[in-house]
Amino acid sequence: MTDKISVIVPVYNAAAYLSDCLESIVHQTCANLEILLIDDGSRDNSADICREWCRKDTRIRLIQKENGGVSSARNLGLEEAAGEFVTFVDADDWIGEEMLDKLVTRIKEDKSDLAVCGFREVHDGDRKQLSRYRKAASGSGDYQVLTAKEYAGNYLLSGNTRCWSILFDKRIIGSVRFQEGLTIGEDLLFLVDLLACLNRVSLVKSREYCYYRNEDGAMFSRFRPSYMDQITCWQSACGKLQQIYPEYVYKSRICLFQAALLTAGKLAMLSGQERKKLASYTQRCQQAAREAAADRKAWKGLSAGYKGKGILFLHAPSLYLFLYHRWKE
Structure with a gap:
């Protein structure tokens, strides 16, 4: 059979979801699937749940x-993965029943290398209406086809750095793999x-993926x-983009600047004593x-809010953390 989709689901202590x-x-309305459950050393009963599902559906493998x-x-x-196409679904998320059908159709008809759909955030209360959300996720069939350069500059570097909600033609993945040892930014x-x-x-505009x-x-x-x-990850991305699309490096430096301030915000929420230990x-x-602000184009691309916070952080980081801590209190 052709056009099989490999659905890769990393599982770690996900029994509740x-x-x-x-x-x-x-x-899924697209039935030619293999569902690979990768149990990453779970310590709850996730593996038992996986085995139960394997008995119910022969397409599932643990x-x-x-x-x-x-x-x-x-x-x-x-x-x-043995499929011609590959997608990733996190074990605490769920997907609209037409998602894979829509994405594989776009790849084939548009001759694209990957297709990505929109997503919606869901919460614990939404699980009680799971069947409604599976159907409600399916919406308009509007879509857009981008060149690789347009995708990089106008989509990926505009905050769309997730690897879920994407169907990949497996041929373009080749030997590319996720960098191990990272907990944030590996998708990017x-x-x-x-x-x-x-x-x-x-790009499929309907929100087919439900992100918990x-x-x-x-x-x-x-x-x-x-x-x-x-x-x-953003520092590494800046270096990689310099080799592929140097005209977009400034956008990655904007993201690097924002990541630096967001991380500083996390540090600011610690006690003064803790912050000293983690100076x-x-x-x-x-x-x-x-490093990011040294790029004049990147600095100009920052919002007024980030510029204001950035000036204080660059010149008086301790004062910035103190004021941020007091503001959040």
Whole structure:
């Protein structure tokens, strides 16, 4: 059979959400699927739930590994994937029942290398109406076809750095893999590494993917050293874009500046004593912001709000953190 889609689902301690996710995948109108559940060393009963689903649907396969993070789980999924197309779905999310059908249609008809759809944020209360949300996600058939350059400059570097809600022609992925050891920003680097292989990208405007806003996730937690990964990733992206689309490097530096201030904001929420112990992280945020601000085009592209905050942070970082802390209190 042709046109099989490999759906890669990294699973880590996802017992509370996994069945909702799989329910939405097995009921896709596009039925020629293989569903790869990559259990990344879960310590709850996620593996038991996976086995139960494997018994119910022969398209589902469980692959277990030692814990290594979401990037290592996705990479193993890519090694095992047998489909002509590949997509990633996080275990706490779910998808509209026509999502894969719409995306594969666009890739084939537009001769695109990947197709991406819109998403909606969902919360715990939405799980009670899961069937309604699966159908409601399907909407207008409006779409747009972009060149690789347009995709990079007008979409990817405008904040659309997620790898989920995308269907990839597996041929363009080739040997590209997610960088392991990162907890924030790994999606961005994967997509940037694909840019050199892309010719056309299809954008489906309807919101087919339901993204669960997990208040306990990394983006909403207290500062931890791994939060610096977003700075590392944007610095790396700046270097990679210099080789592919140098005219768009300033946009990546805008994102780097914003990432530096967002990370500094996390540091600001710690106590004064904690901030002193982590002064080296503040210094790194300041260095990254200074590096980005040195690009005059990037500085001009910042909003007035970011410029105002940035001037204070660049010249008086301790005062910035203190005032930010007081404001948030």
